[in-house]
Amino acid sequence: MMTEQINVQLAATQREKPDQTNLGFGRIFTDHMFMMDYTEGKGWHDPRIVPYQPITLAPSAMIFHYGQTVFEGMKAYLTEDKRVFLFRPEKNMERLNRSNNRLCIPQIDGEFAIEALKKLIEVDQEWIPTAEGTSLYIRPFIIATEPFLGVAPAKNYTFMIIMSPVGLYYKEGIAPVKILVENDFARTVKGGTGEAKTAGNYASSLKAQEIASEKEYSQVLWLDGVEKKYIEEVGSMNVFFKIDGEVVTPALNGSILHGVTRDSVIQLLKHWNIPVSERRLSMEEVAEAHRDGKLEEAFGTGTAAVISPIGEFFWEEEKMVLNNGKTGELSKKLYDTITGIQYGTIEDPFNWVIEVPIASSK
Amino acid sequence: MMTEQINVQLAATQREKPDQTNLGFGRIFTDHMFMMDYTEGKGWHDPRIVPYQPITLAPSAMIFHYGQTVFEGMKAYLTEDKRVFLFRPEKNMERLNRSNNRLCIPQIDGEFAIEALKKLIEVDQEWIPTAEGTSLYIRPFIIATEPFLGVAPAKNYTFMIIMSPVGLYYKEGIAPVKILVENDFARTVKGGTGEAKTAGNYASSLKAQEIASEKEYSQVLWLDGVEKKYIEEVGSMNVFFKIDGEVVTPALNGSILHGVTRDSVIQLLKHWNIPVSERRLSMEEVAEAHRDGKLEEAFGTGTAAVISPIGEFFWEEEKMVLNNGKTGELSKKLYDTITGIQYGTIEDPFNWVIEVPIASSK
Known part of the structure; x- marks a missing residue:
């Protein structure tokens, strides 16, 4: 497993948490995000948790022209007894690497990415919504960042994880x-x-x-x-x-x-x-x-x-x-x-859920 | 035609021009670029020429997740008598709008975009390479910028034109x-x-x-x-x-x-x-x-x-x-x-080339 230390830079201030009765989907983001970069010849490097902020790219960055990018969708759930669960995150990382293979993007270390995600969730633990049916949506994604207009796999990438507190995907709940x-x-x-x-x-x-x-x-x-x-x-x-x-x-x-x-x-x-x-x-x-x-x-x-x-x-x-x-x-x-x-309310016979260790909240 | 004035903000300094014998393709960019934004309900607005610079987007900008983007490829040519030609630019704008339609991106005013391009070329006229077989490659593109993780057409876009002095696409020239x-x-x-x-x-x-x-x-x-x-x-x-x-x-x-x-x-x-x-x-x-x-x-x-x-x-x-x-x-x-x-060395029986009016160079 990748052993590089994850650098953590905390946000100076925490933004106000949203109204949990009207979260919608994918419009509100937590205070922090995870990033790491890939450089040809060097591999993935500089894993870091930083304040959620805009990213800056050359207009010629390959993501804008040739779509070399992959993503995942996952969720973190808060249980009644205040534990935080992930659901089969290793499957998402497996799939991310399968997607990487098809898109000629270098493989990531899935285990390391899950550790990074756990750390990010711990930092932003107060963003996991508690209202029924809500969860913290997790969006890992990789983009080609090399500034080059040639049609070829890029030599530089950024892997990011951003997180969004969400309500039910369909406002009407489970309805046909x-x-x-x-x-x-x-x-x-x-x-x-x-x-x-x-x-x-x-x-x-x-x-x-x-x-x-x-x-x-x-x-x-x-x-x-x-x-x-x-x-x-x-x-x-x-x-x-x-x-x-x-x-x-x-x-x-x-x-x-x-x-x-x-x-x-x-x-x-x-x-x-x-x-x-x-x-x-x-x-x-x-x-x-x-x-x-x-x-x-x-x-x-x-x-x-x-x-x-x-x-x-x-x-x-x-x-x-x-x-x-x-x-x-x-x-x-x-x-x-x-x-x-x-949400941990019924037995998990398949060991699907993984608990995120959370140091006591501030 | 869109009548909004194109705001021009010139770069404080001009970067050094590259060695024309080794331009490659799509790695070097001129001093300026064109941008305009689209906002739902308002249409395309704020057309502007600004110094070539990185662009800043939310990590949740839809371009990074759902690939709602289109582009074009064109070239500007310097003739022996120092005139600047574009080759059938209206065809590229037609195609850009055809692409927009398929990708659910709002139509642009093609005539206006060509006017904007001409102005951009005039500003960066000294970047058009003069060595044989070289030209100024032009890359218009549109990206979905709305910060939203839902799968739907975006409500915000940016249209940009960036330009790159290029040599022959294949280093070996016209060779099988x-x-x-x-x-x-x-x-x-x-x-x-x-x-x-x-x-x-x-x-x-x-x-x-x-x-x-x-x-x-x-x-x-x-x-x-x-x-x-x-x-x-x-x-x-x-x-x-x-x-x-x-x-x-x-x-x-x-x-x-x-x-x-x-x-x-x-x-x-x-x-x-x-x-x-x-x-x-x-x-x-x-x-x-x-x-x-x-x-x-x-x-x-x-x-x-x-x-x-x-x-x-x-x-x-x-x-x-x-x-x-x-x-x-x-x-x-x-x-x-x-x-x-x-390059204007032989007759153009089809009126394919359009001359870019260039005020005398500084």
């Missing part, structure tokens, strides 16, 4: 969303960057999302880029369908994100002896199951929303209402179990 | 390059962002490029993302093939960049009565033409390299050497004609 199945636009394709958590995939998705919003659908369901038949993801989440008692989710095929919540849902279902299968799944199969009355539930999974039940699909003029537009039993049980484990 | 036909990775796909000049397309291309470089190929030829059969682009250029007397280039199908040089080549060929066709073209057809001795030439086209002759393709264990690895006659003629028009 309406999904438009996308036939025109593609998010990614086999051989593309779909498996990586990188900016371009999200930029690419905005147009379809905008059109869906105009039609009053809250998210888009992405079909594969080759045949436009097979289900990939929904919005920026993985997706599950309960069909005739079996839970099905698209197999990881190279263009689907390796969701941490996705993996947790699969493990939980197996633990509960509910049949679950990762395989290729066509939209036609889902529509047919709906027509036959066998599409029992559908839901998206992701760190931000945890479980997002789906109340309706719209696909090629066919409107499919699920479960009378209500949250399904399984969706609810998964949401309650995962958030229960995350 | 070796191209690896890519079978595993995809740059983009139908319904994706391939037609837009946006960061994610370039980020996505790095991995294949890295593997090609290890095999000593200088660029990758991209096949379509769906069937992996049809030719799209080569590296970050459009591509042309001369087969049995006819010049063929892939038709604009939604995932291919609308290259300005591509369009200029097509117009020139028509002007010369050389048969040219924009159509779907498979790699198999190219390989077959090569086997039959009918693949006479191939070349890439782009602003940076202008015409980049191709000396060799490698595709599925088949090595195809073109024209004994030498620059073809047509490639050379196109290069000489386009650069001749750009």
Whole structure:
């Protein structure tokens, strides 16, 4: 493991904490952030916690031109007895390095990054919100900083972790969303960057999302880029369908994100002896199951929303209402179990949560 | 047209001009840059020329996370009689707005942007290199600056123009390059962002490029993302093939960049009565033409390299050497004609060049 000391420079003053009843998502940031730099030939260096502040880059910094960047999304949770939990952070660091590999960004030391994150959380511990359903959203990301307009992997990068106290991702809480199945636009394709958590995939998705919003659908369901038949993801989440008692989710095929919540849902279902299968799944199969009355539930999974039940699909003029537009039993049980484990209110049979050691608060 | 006055703040000192025999590409920048901001509800505002300097953004600025950004590449040329030419700048602004549309970025006033560019060039006129084959590379780009971690189009943007005196894109000048036909990775796909000049397309291309470089190929030829059969682009250029007397280039199908040089080549060929066709073209057809001795030439086209002759393709264990690895006659003629028009040494029958009015230099 990287052994360099993390330099800590505390903010001179602490900013006022926000109103916890109206946190929103990703607009408010804590007093500090973590940074470290990469220089070709030297590796990652100068890990430091500094006051949250603007960053300064050359206008020619490669991030602005060629999008060489990756990110992660994680959360820290405050338990009733004031302990701080992280949920499977090693999975996020594994995925960050998988994304790095695809984007030609140097690997980071995941263990070291988790230690740095723990230290950052300790410094900003008072920013973890306490109201029900709130948490501290954590955004690690890496950007190419070399000032150069050539199309090539950069020689300099900065890795950062910023943190934002957040409410529920969907203001309405766990409530079914309406999904438009996308036939025109593609998010990614086999051989593309779909498996990586990188900016371009999200930029690419905005147009379809905008059109869906105009039609009053809250998210888009992405079909594969080759045949436009097979289900990939929904919005920026993985997706599950309960069909005739079996839970099905698209197999990881190279263009689907390796969701941490996705993996947790699969493990939980197996633990509960509910049949679950990762395989290729066509939209036609889902529509047919709906027509036959066998599409029992559908839901998206992701760190931000945890479980997002789906109340309706719209696909090629066919409107499919699920479960009378209500949250399904399984969706609810998964949401309650995962958030229960995350907040320490129910047993964690998988050792998913990791406690962040917190020295007594000032 | 936008009528707001462009505020000009001159640099206190002028930096030393670089050695013109070793300019490289995109590492040295002029003394000034152009900026203007967009605010939702207010539109584009505060156009200004300021000293070239680092830019400061919140770590949560959307550009760092979701890649909402577009760019252009253009050049300014100094003629023998000290006039300054731009080459079809209106085409770049048209394309910038096409890219904006795909990326959900507000449209800019292209005419105004060209006026701003002319003013910027006038301010930095002494930076236009004079040595043969050199030019002033111009990089307009737009980045999403809103500090927000939600996946949605931003409410704030900055448009910038930076300029870099450059030598030839390929150090070796107009000399044939070796191209690896890519079978595993995809740059983009139908319904994706391939037609837009946006960061994610370039980020996505790095991995294949890295593997090609290890095999000593200088660029990758991209096949379509769906069937992996049809030719799209080569590296970050459009591509042309001369087969049995006819010049063929892939038709604009939604995932291919609308290259300005591509369009200029097509117009020139028509002007010369050389048969040219924009159509779907498979790699198999190219390989077959090569086997039959009918693949006479191939070349890439782009602003940076202008015409980049191709000396060799490698595709599925088949090595195809073109024209004994030498620059073809047509490639050379196109290069000489386009650069001749750009530098004002030969007639411009298409009115492609626009003169930048330059008040006498200090």
